[in-house]
Amino acid sequence: MITGLTGNAGHGSRINLVRKRPSSIDVARLAEVSQATVSYVLSNRTDKVISEVTRSKVLAAAEKLSYMPNRLADGILRGKTLTVGVLMPDFGHSFNSKILIGLESEFADAGYSILIAHNRNEPELERHQVRMLMEHRVAGIIAVGDEATIAELPAWVEQAIKLDVDVCVVDDSSLDGIVDTVVSDDIAGANLAVGHLISQGHERIAFLGGSELTTTSRDRRIGYEQALQRHGIDVDPALQLGHHYRTDVDPDLSPLIVGPHRATAVFGVSDGLVGQAMMRLESEGIYRRDILAFVGYGNLEFSRYLWLTTIEQHPIEMGRRAASRMIARLSGKVSDPVTDRVPPELVVRRSSFPAKEF
Amino acid sequence: MITGLTGNAGHGSRINLVRKRPSSIDVARLAEVSQATVSYVLSNRTDKVISEVTRSKVLAAAEKLSYMPNRLADGILRGKTLTVGVLMPDFGHSFNSKILIGLESEFADAGYSILIAHNRNEPELERHQVRMLMEHRVAGIIAVGDEATIAELPAWVEQAIKLDVDVCVVDDSSLDGIVDTVVSDDIAGANLAVGHLISQGHERIAFLGGSELTTTSRDRRIGYEQALQRHGIDVDPALQLGHHYRTDVDPDLSPLIVGPHRATAVFGVSDGLVGQAMMRLESEGIYRRDILAFVGYGNLEFSRYLWLTTIEQHPIEMGRRAASRMIARLSGKVSDPVTDRVPPELVVRRSSFPAKEF
């Protein structure tokens, strides 16, 4: 089982069977200084004055041994590490992956590492994962919003705060005011989308909605209604379709084309839903992208292949903001919990052509 | 700066300003046993016999204090942690995210945590990240293949092995035979794709290629040529297009439709490239998806919206296999480095219709 049996040159009385990595003691011995001096030099402390000779002796010794400090020791001393935990529902969704990109880049630049925890939408697993993060002594936890585990949040967040672990929630505003929160402004986004359709001359605009378990779909419906009302257009309940916020549902839009409730445009709460609906129309032979205008939400990768006008939420930026807020807190800046609503942006493509009557 | 100033009930001589988490010593005191006993109980050791009374006393005390073991201490003792590092070029690509999903699920089940390191395609950063992982005393490193940093691999891999850190490379076979490797079988995949087109009656099949910096694009070209030759079809260099393996390139396929080098089908080395090409045709008004058949590669999210026939690489499975191989190694199973070629799968959609002459 033991492969490299090199009893490392006598500094311990017992023979070590596993290769031990050089410690700061080894560096100290080689440089002929004390362990404390090594620590002073290697952490470039400005408050300690070190002579140039010792400094270079230490540096040379560290180099020779290819010494790498053990972050665990540091963490044990300080009670916490330079590590943050990221609790993810599902990085299969590019929206979440992009949040992660933003988080990572900010944290990496600030010297923090990221421990990931994937809850797979299972509340049970989430509790496990949070515990794991705590045992790792992470300095903070970033929680990415998710329908399934949203109910678990309050319980562990309270505990985390009690244990001096900072928390920031991204893409969910249910803990708004209690912890730092970064969300996309869904009401504004829906206003952009529907306002755009109205400016194109559309008045019969259908709404393709989803589950309102999270605030996402609800807020987008609110924005939809706001935009209509702002332009003096009545909200017609017959034009509100869809019940689930899942891409595996097949919303049937044919009534909008042939039925008594004709529409000239559709605003959907997610690109997935809209894409699905377009596919269905196309599949049924009533491929009429030229008579029904579409605006989706989320600017997913596939949307440009459908020439789909949509709303960009800037998830990378959301991640960045969440990270930098946490970094601020971790570096001692205290403030009341802040909620940051990232403004979305309209991305115009061919699917939102002007109404024919125009 | 210090918020919760609770000098925790006298067990230290100095007043602690920051709230300290309960340690195993605290549990021991409360349970009126020794620290060692606490350790025995909480790690459920089978080799130590503990009376039922002490066991429950300890458990109760731990519960009361909501004690959470400090993994750092454990790690410092054992020289390594129950953590593995994952080195990613870019989790903006869903292929990579999916690998991560597979990795995570296997590792989580085995009790390992994941520390992520994003090299952003920068070799310089990669060195930094590897160092960071080493300092964290990860037990192993999973490297996900990438053109830009591929050249860095040998250097740090050698060092890692020397430091007793296991390595497994996913989606790159350049270290084939030196470390465990998990890749997708690109030659087989291209054979599937082109074989399918041939079985549909196509003979004039164009190849849309990419940069051959990694083996990916080259292997897919080899598979393309193999399939043609296997069916007695000559390889026509005039039908090989494209130079870059990037989705921001606009391959012009119009010569295949109108020029002297007509083709009836196209096999592209990535769905992105093919999607781009289809978009361009559509954009130029020569939207003739019905006269040119397409097969892509990768089965990206958007592909189904283009009804694109493609090759599924099973990235989640690739991640799973990489993780379980590493777990095996970490639990002491030794063997020579293994290369695992995950078989790809053909996904047939409308874009690969039969040749008209058929």
Place this chain on the structure above:
DNA sequence: ATGAAAGCGCTAACAA
């Protein structure tokens, strides 16, 4: 069946 003590790698306080 349990405990005392040493020690992992490091930094902070205090001495020299």
Place this chain on the structure above:
DNA sequence: TTGTTAGCGCTTTCAT
């Protein structure tokens, strides 16, 4: 300017 010492939270001999 540098060194000595203690101690972070834990597991592991070795005693009892």
